[in-house]
Each structure stands twice: as structure tokens, then as C-alpha cells.
Amino acid sequence: MNINSLCYLGLGLLSIILLSYVCYKKGVRRSLLLFLAMVGIGYIIEAVIYNLLGSYQYYPKLIKHNAIYDSNLGAIASNALALPVTATFIAAFHKNWLWIVFITGSFAGIEWLFLKLDIYTHNWWEIEYTSLGLPFYYIFAKILHKKIRLPLKGMIHSFCLFLIIGPFAGSFHIFPIMFFSNRYYELGMFEN
Template structure:
């Protein structure tokens, strides 16, 4: 549900400018501060309640209750001026959350019942994306280790986060494909992944999209890629075991 929420947030928040958060935690960049507010919503509060509804098989009354609760919280944040709508409306939240919670119940059934092919691959991708996005973007918000400048938006922070979102969506797919391939020698996938991410970083620096600001930046993302391959491999085997 975190992975699904990230994809929705990438679309409506990063690219379509639906709303802004103002938690006033990150001082050096207002958009990064807004991004952190979106992160708390999509990585913590919403997926926690979605998991609660799915795991305990709560009925429509609970779905309506939690949907109404978050609409109320959103209304309160608007009144407290720590959240601002642009084209987004409370009605969209009220209509979207029931769909989100129903999807959580569907995904939960997929995990419990035998499922291969598309279902397995979709769950693996969403789980991978949630981990990859968090590990990729959070250091940028707090440590300013890098930023991207593809030139899509005038605001540097928004430009950087938008490109980061496309980046994590693409590399998450890459990690899933690499893990799903049957390699005769297991260590080859780790070497190829590390070399690929290193090369991509160098190319992005060369064309002046990526601006690396600290000495450990590229080392971190190459190491992250290798660690994610190992983690995604464990998750893939776990999902396969559940489906046996």
C-alpha cells in the first residue's frame, strides 16, 4: 500500500501540483518540506489504517469511518494553514480513500491465496518501489546529498523530486526484472546492478541532470542498489513461498 500510495502521490502531487504541506520541519527548501508531509501521509498513516482494515477484514462501516476521519484531519489541517489545496478538494479524498482501502483488501487476499504471474510481479514491484523510493529520496531531503535538474519545473526542489520519482519507478522495475531472471551465477546480478547504477549516475552528471554534493553520494546509491537486489530477492522468495 505504501508503494501504491507513492505512485498516486507522484502523479497528483509531484507532477500535477494538487496540494502543499507545510509541516515546517525542513527549513532550507519549502518543497522538500512539503514532500516530507506527503511522505508521512503515504508511508505511515494511510497504509497503517489500510493494513488494519485488510488484516482484520473490517467491513464498509470501518472504511467509511476511516475515510471520514482523514477527510476531517485534512479539513483541520486546512484551517490550521499547515496544508493548502490547489486544484485538490476534500471530496476527492473522500472518494479516493474507499478505493484505496478496498485495494488493500484485494492485495491482502492476493498475498494469502496462490497467485503467480501478474499478481506476484505487481506485489513485488509495489513492495520494491516503497523501499527504493524512501531510501532514495529521504537522504536528499535531510542531507542534501544530491539534486536533479531536468528542467521540468522552475522550482528546483520540485524538479528534483519529480525526477527522483521517475528514477525510482524505473530502477525498481529493473531490480524486479534482475531478481526474476534465473542467473547461473548469483553474484553476477550484484556486479551488473552496481555497475549499471554507477554508469547511470555518471551519465546524469555528464549531461548536468544530476548534481552530486557530498563525497559519499554515489557510493551510497551504488551500495543501496546492491542491497536492494539482495532484499528484493528475499521478498520474491517469500512471496513465492506463500504461493506454494
């Protein structure tokens, strides 16, 4: 196992430990619903900046046969685990803006470290974009957490269901492609 793999697996493991702690302290049902909804938001953001606009590249070196799938696995460790888990933590424990600043700074530091270790590269993305965007992501988690504590109706209910179901549909679609190469998937829709 190389340093790239260890860093991404470590990030994933720490995220799972934090999610388990949140579920234990605050209840499994609401915590997991909020976590899945925040994964859904992350997938929407990543569909635009990562898939369509090619913002950055991950190098976890966990999938050797295809660099695109390997990068997608790195994106999953970051954007389907680490970020939604911290958003769930902030919202479930009603953390204030100091916590948001601290966790945002921590992710900026992790991003800087990953860049220095050459296990992640920017194409046009900057650490500042992460630092400016994450507080809005965390505030959205706090708002959504208040909403899902009550019975939802109408468009908000449908939107939350979409956010919760979307990660399952996206993951169930991409994992067989990444690991079994049963179909071909390539980023960069506009290159040709």
C-alpha cells in the same frame, strides 16, 4: 517544536502505534507485506497527483532549508504512513464498509483541520477527492490482502513485488536528498 511539526509527528506516531498493533494481532509478515504494498500504491498515486500535477502542499516545518523537501516529508507522514496503515488495519481485520466510511470521514476531518491550521494547502485538490478516492484504496487493500495470503505467481507476483520494493527505492532515493542536500530535486516538470 511548532504546531505544524507536532501535528505531522503525531500523525506519524499514531500510525506507527496502529501498525504495531496490527502486526502484533495479525502477524508481522503478512501485515508488513500488505503495508509496504499499500505504500507502493500510495507512491504511484502521489507521483501523479502530487509530483506531476501539484495537487497540494504540506507545511510540517521539519526541514527548514528547503520548502519542497519539507512538503515531501509531510507527504511521507500522510501517504507512506497514515493511509497505508489504516488500509492494512481495514484489510487485516476484515473491516466492513462502515469502518471504511468512518476512517475515510476521519481523514477528511483531519484534512479539513490541517487546512484550517494552515499546515497544509490545496492547489486544485478538494476534500471531496480524498473522500471519493479512499474507499477505492481501502477496497484494493482488502483484495490485495486476500491475494497475498496465498502463494502468488506470474504477473500478480511481479506486481506485488514491485509495490513492495518501490517504497524502499523511492525512500532511499529521496531521504539523502532531503536531509543532506546531496542532489537537487524540484517539483513541477512542466513549468518551464
